[in-house]
Amino acid sequence: MRVCVGTIVHHPEDARITHRQIRSLLDAGHEVTFIAPFTHCNVTPSPEIRAIDVPRAVGLHRRKAVRAARSALRRGAKDADLILIHDIELLLALPRRRPPAVWDVHEDTAAALPTKTYLPEPLKNALPPVIRGMEARAERRMHLILAEDSYRERFAHDHPVVPNLTYVPDSPPQPPGDNRLVYIGQLAQARGAIEMIELARRLRPHGIRLDLIGPADADVRPLLRDAQREGVLDWFGYVPNKHALRMAEGALAGLSLLRDLPNFRNSTPTKVIEYMSRGVPVITTPLTRAASLVGRVDAGTIVPFGDVESVVANVAQAVLRLRDNAERRGAMGARGYFEALHHHHWPTIAGEFVAQLERWADTPGSPRARRNDTVVPV
Template sequence: MRIVHLSTVHHDWDNRIVNKECRALAEAGHEVHLVISADEDRVTHGVHVHAIQRRSRARRLLGSQWEGWRKVAELKPDLVHIHDPELIPMGVTFARTRGVPLIYDAHEDLVKQLTTKPWLGPRTARLINPVARQLLHLADANCAAIVTATDDIAASFSPTRGGRDRPVVTVRNLPWGRDFTVVDVARNPRTAVYTGDLTQERGASLMVHAIEQAPEATLVLAGRLLVPESEIERPQVDYRGLVPPSELPGIIAGARVGLIFLKRLPNYENSIPTKVFEYMASGVPFLATDFASWKQLFGGCEGGVFVDSDDPEAVVRELKSLLDDPERCAELGRRGRRAVEQEFSFEAEATKLVGLVETLG
C-alpha cells in the first residue's frame, strides 16, 4: 500500500511518527510517505519525508494545511494517517472525495491537553474546549480507524461507526528494543540525562536545580528548548539541542540515571512516559514523578525510583543517592531492561499497527 502520514504541528524527527509508526510500516513492506514541516526532503528508515514550510501557529492553520493536503493529493495515497486535531475536517473531506480510508492518531487527550498549553489562559481554554470536543466527534464519526497512545484515550472513542465495528487500536509509545544496547551504568560518570521537550511543566528548572546540588555531576539535556536559554545555562548542564531519534540511545547510554519530572496536570497524570521506557531499554534507572498510574505501571519492574517532584529537596536527595551508588543503579538498570525485553518493546506495538493498516487496505 502507499500510505501517507501528515502532520503540520509535530517536528520532522517526532519519535512516535517517524521512528515508530512510519518505520514499522516501511519495514513491513509498505510504501510510506510523511508530509511534515522540515528543512528539506529526505529518506529516513525507508520513509519518504516530504518537507513543507515551517510556519507560525496562526499561519499554520491555513498555509500549512493547504500546502500539506496539496502534497498528499499529489502522492495519490491508498490510506491517509493524520496526527493533528486541526487536520480532522480537511482529512474527513479528503477521505470522502478520494474514497480512501482515514486514520486519526490521538497522541494525547486533546481536551485535557488544553489545560497544559502555556499560551492558552484558563478562559481561552474553556472557550476552545467545545471546539476540541467537536473535532474529536467529527473524527469519531468519520474515520475508518482511530489509533491512540493509551488505553484511556482509546476509551473515549467509539468501537463502532454506522452500526458496524470500527477499529480503535492503542499503539503505545514504547522503544524499539533492538535500538538500545544495554550499558553497565556502574561504569558511567556521575551524569543524569533527560530527553524531550524542555518546558517548566516538564521540570526544566527543577532538573537544573537538582544537578547544581550534586557535587561533580553533569546533566545532559536533549530536546526542543521551550524555555529561555538562561534557564539552563549552567556549568553543570550539557545541552545537546534537538537530535534525531537515532542519536538518543547513545546519549542515554552515557548516563547513570534518567530523569522525568512532570507537573501534576490532567494530561500528564495518566500518560505513558516514553522516556522511562527508553531509559529502561538502555539499562539506565529512572528517577520519576510519583504519579499513581506510573507507580502502577512501572512499580513491579523495580527499574527506578519515584519521588514527589513537588518537593525539590526530596528530588535532590534521591538524585544524589542514585549518583552516589553506581552498583544500585546497575541493579535497577538490569531490572528495567528485563522488563522491556519481556513486556515493554515497540516490536509488539508495530505488529498491531501493521495489522490494522492491512485490514483497511
C-alpha cells in the same frame, strides 16, 4: 499498499511516526508518502520515502501550515490506499475524495491546553468543547488508533491501541555511571524544566552534571541558555531519538519530572520506558502509570509532587543515594532493561500495527460498522 502519512506539528524524525510506524511499513514492503515540515526542521528526507515538504504549525501560527497541508494531502491521496494523520489540525485539511483515513491520537489535546503557554486564557477556556466535537466527528468519519489505553474513555467506540514502545537492544547496555543525569524530551515548565535547571545548580558542587536532550518551549529557552553559560548543564536541543538514546546510556539516572496535570495523569511517559531500555535507573514524579511501572520492578525512585524547591531537594537526595551505591543503581538498571526487553519492545507489536492498516486499506467504509477493532497488546 501505498500509505500517505502526514504531520504539520511533529518533527519529521519523531520517534513514533518515523522510527516506529513508517519504519515498520517500509520493512513490510509498503510504499510511504510522508508529508512533514522537513525544511523547517532542517531534515533531509530519507530516499526510502516520497517526501512532501510543508510549513510547521507552531504556536498560534497554524493557518498557513493547515492550508499547505490541505494541498499536500490532496496530492498524497491521489494514488494512496490509506491516509494516516498524526495531528488534530489535519482533521481540517483532509480531502473530501480520499481513501480510508486513520487518525493516530497521540494525546488528549483538550487536557493539554493548560500546558500551552502561548495560548491566551480565553482560548484555553473556549477550546475544549470545540476539540471534543472534532474528536466525535472524526470518530464517525474515519478510523482511529490510540497511543494510550486511557484514551478509550473519550470515545464512544472501541479503537486499536498502539502504545509508545521503543526499540530495546538485544544485549544489556553498559551499567549506570556516577556523575551524569539525563533527560530526553520536550523541555517545558509543565515537564519539570525549571526543577531540572535548579537541580543542575544544586548538584554541580557534587561533580554531577545534567544532559538535557530535546527542544524547548519559548519561555524556558532563555533560562536554559543562561544555565548552559554558567556551566551547570549541557542542553543539546533536538537530537534524533536513536542517537538520544545512545547518549543516555551510562547515565546515573534518567529524569521524568512531569507535574500533576490532567494531560499527564493517565499516561505512561515514553521517556520512562526509553531510560529503562538503556539500563538507566529512572527518577520520576508519582504519576500513576509511571510510578506503577517503575515501582513494580524497582527500576528507579519515585519522588513526590511539590513546589520547585521541594522537588529539587527530593530529587537531589535520590541522586546522591544512587551515586553512592553502585550495586543498587546497577541492579535497578538491569531490572529496567529486562522489563523493557520483554514487555515494551516495539517489534513485538509492529506486525499487528501494519496488519491493522492493511485491513482498513482493503475494507473502505464507515468505521462504525466495525466496532470490535483489534487491540494491540500493551
